Amino acid sequence: MRILTIIFLFLFISCGKKEDENIEKLDIDKEFKSTNVTNKFLKIEYSLKVNYLDSLAKKIIPNKKYQYWQYVTYHQGSNIETYVVLNQGGDSSLRKKINEKPRPSYNSGIFYGGHPNFRCNYIVTIDNGQPYSLKTEEEFRDFLGTIDNLEEAILLAKTYGYILDTNIKGCAYRNLANGFELHLMKYHEFPIRKESIEIIISREGFVKTKSLGIYCEGSNCRE
Template sequence: MLNGLLKIKYYLLIFSLVLIACNTRIEQGFEIIPPGLNSTENLIKGIRPDKDYQYWACIRQDFSGKIHPETEIITGHGNISYFMNIKFDQPNSGFLFKMWEGYFYIAYIENDSVKLVTNKTQLIRFIGKIDNLEEALLLAELDNLEVDYTRDIGGSYKKTKKGFEFYLTKFYKCPVKTEPYRVSIDIAGDIKAKSLGFYYNIDNNICLD
């Protein structure tokens, strides 16, 4: 009886390993995402709005409460004099929040007044068509889907008629583990993400702050 149970456990283990091995294969037609596109700043620098604005800038703002909070312009386009001559109230949140870094928002000048982008819906409206890799990956990052260059299944893409398809990952801090996802993002900014049903880089004894 004991030997029979051991055999069942052995075959279940082999089956699980084979299933994971099959799941780690990506479909034909996918390419490795170019280097550097796991950086939020590089994705932001790739934004190309469909509409011309007098000036627009993406700004990283430190959290309130710091003794010397920093304000950093990640990228800016247009005539900055419009921006320098108009006062506006800094928002207390943005479309993207990152631990230890602060939050990101966009300020743009339209009809000689400042307008702000502080959430995902406003960001999609500001960009217009999601028609380049950086814009699509930025939207994915807002849903905690990231590029993992250590495996094809975490960092591959394919351009389609409707937009982009990806293999991306979600990274969990406690316990540390990575979950691969199959993702599609169309030109309207609609995202569909499906877990591939397994984890790798699992360490139940480690949590990151």
């Protein structure tokens, strides 16, 4: 009888531990999901009154480690050129190795445009002591690699021509288990229209899009 009592107590304690472990696991899973996944769409809180692309760049995390890297905005206007380093990483003492600043032409650089003034962004990396300039959006996608945050997701979408708008149909997002779902704007010039685009971006950088329809037409829709 004593032996049976001991066995019963052992089984009871073991079951209790397993139940506690299961409860703890469920709590962890619940916390993970609540932190990383949102059912409702949230407004992307970046102002279009300033160049939001420059603000987004401050959250970039490159896909690999470089000896040094810098993300720069370049502006040319009224015979004046300006270079501003928006983000950088690695050994900043290697920055002096970048002796000549690239002078992007009117058809190179990341997110380039403007007339008569011209602006663009570009990236310079240093590996094995040698500087290399990334000037195309394809190179920029490889530089981003894994999509680490919302800002990188918006920047990746921009390389495909999808941008922020003031209308909620063009500036919303929600977190997914393995990435982000964005509602951004695709701008059409002829005729002038704004189209809402659903963009699903995985952590690996894969992009899937679907049109949600035109929500603005005519001259009132100018960027």
